[in-house]
Amino acid sequence: xxxxxxxxxxxxxxxxxxxxxxxxxxxxxxxxxxxxxxxxxxxxxxxxxxxxxxxxxxxxxxxxxx
Numbered sequence: 001x002x003x004x005x006x007x008x009x010x011x012x013x014x015x016x017x018x019x020x021x022x023x024x025x026x027x028x029x030x031x032x033x034x035x036x037x038x039x040x041x042x043x044x045x046x047x048x049x050x051x052x053x054x055x056x057x058x059x060x061x062x063x064x065x066x
């Protein structure tokens with residue numbers, strides 16, 4: 001999205017790729033990860049300056065390796 005950086009890389013002859021292409025390359029090598037599963041336990045609360053609750057962060061269930 002940063003055309004100025006892309007232009008600088010092109011001018012310097014530095015090859016570049018998008019983060020999406022890097023993600024797809026990683027997935028092609030090791031496969032796609034399973035979706036995360038969440039526990040009910042809240043480990044953090046996102047609070048606005050006025051004290052209102054904006055969101056909560058829940059604990060991720062541990063991954064079991066088979």
